[in-house]
Amino acid sequence: MPLLDGQAPHLDRAVDALVESALQRLIDRSRGRARPIVAAAVQTATGGKRFRPRLVLESYLAFSGGPLPSRAVADIAAGFELLHTAFVIHDDVIDQDVVRRGKPNVSGIFRERAESAGAAPHEATLLGDAASILAGDILLYEATRLIATAPVPAARRDGLLDLLDQAILTSAAGELADVEYAVLPGPPAPDAVMAAARDKTAVYSFSAPLQAGALLAGCNGSAQQALAAAGESLGLAFQLVDDLIGAFGTVRQAGRPPGSDLRERKETVLIALARLGDDWSAVEKALVSAGDGESGLIAAQDALEASGVRTQVERLIDLTLATAKKQWSRAALPEAAKTTLTGLARAIQGRVP
Known part of the structure; x- marks a missing residue:
């Protein structure tokens, strides 16, 4: 049962839009060898509950009583979702999991690529773990950047x-x-x-x-x-x-x-x-x-x-x-x-x- 599921569809749409916008900006800035890592990280961030940014918005609205918030609030809400995704990716490395939400996670994606290219199992595992650590690092930085550069006092x-x-x-x-x-x-x-x-x-x-x-x-x-x-x-x-x-x-x-x-x-x-x-x-x-x-x-x-x-x-x-x-x-x-x-x-x- 997703947290807060269906309680306010307009907020669900707002959350999806702000997270997708943040992810798209990250994709647009990625180049060369960074692009596959970013793509795998973005895939991990897609389809989750997204209740953390929803909590930012709900709390803001509860205390402000105002309309849907500015881009600054949206970026900060997205930052908490990317922080969560970074933790999830790193947690999968710690637990040696290769599946998340029923599909290959970052480690799983890069392990499969390595094995398809002829790498031995232990070598594929090494690549998968490295990709996961780096993908999590990218999202952790992006979450920090979104919060640190938000146009707020x-x-x-x-x-x-x-x-x-x-x-x-x-x-x-x-x-x-x-x-x-x-x-x-x-x-x-x-x-x-x-x-x-x-x-x-x-x-x-x-x-x-x-x-x-x-x-x-x-x-x-x-x-x-x-x-x-x-x-x-x-x-x-x-x-x-x-x-x-x-x-x-x-x-x-x-x-x-x-x-x-x-x-x-x-x-x-x-x-x-x-x-x-x-x-x-x-x-x-x-x-x-x-x-x-x-x-x-x-x-x-x-x-x-x-x-x-x-x-x-x-x-x-x-x-x-x-x-x-x-x-x-x-x-x-x-x-x-x-x-x-x-x-x-x-x-x-x-x-x-």
Whole structure:
């Protein structure tokens, strides 16, 4: 279920137009050997949910009460989408994924090209990873350029760059912690895994876009703090739902083969909580065979279900969203902003597989 899907078609069209315009400008500036990398990056940016730029626009409109925003606001909204795409491309390298949304990602595209030209598998992998890192770098720079050059007053630009700094630093720290928990000896505590899950997603996907829209409308102070807190809770709930999708979701929900998190033995909140349960020995044994075809995956899913941990995560999602709603209902925010946050919470809940 796409976030905010169908709630305001005119905003969906505006978001699509501004993102496509930013991507086209990037294509127009690419030359020579850079063009295939840019083309693959643009392909990754095509067809996503695009709820981050939508949040920038919705927040701006909620606090300004005005018409659809200027080109400056549009560029900043597009910048958050390109930031997301850059993170996605780099994340695929970390996870060694070659498929995104059911089709080859940047790594997959360049691996296929290398193999078709006669490269050995390990050489094709090297090329695919290099192309992905470079494509992500290009989009990361472009996102920064869009935000840094937006025609806004200097004070607002400084605030926007502060939001961008925090989003990048927090997401990088969360992503690294996620990898550390997967490779270092000794299981991580559920609270640590939950903190990493929040850091990976919450700031750049929720808090920063919401705050950016409000900042562009001239809002500062307590409202910004309320949006930051709401974004953190929404982002954590979103990532917890992603954990369930990674274990139990369909191809359509996950955009990749079902049960990928279980096959890859990822240290998600789901697994961290399962370790504390009485049935962990049975779950652990089943997880070992999760990568051994469909029957092994089903056995691992059944073991997690039987342990009660899936229900436990679902309750944690409910609690996180309920806490967030209490926070923003008491804050001094425009009703339109509270409506946007409520819609986000409802959409996140609707993604639970």
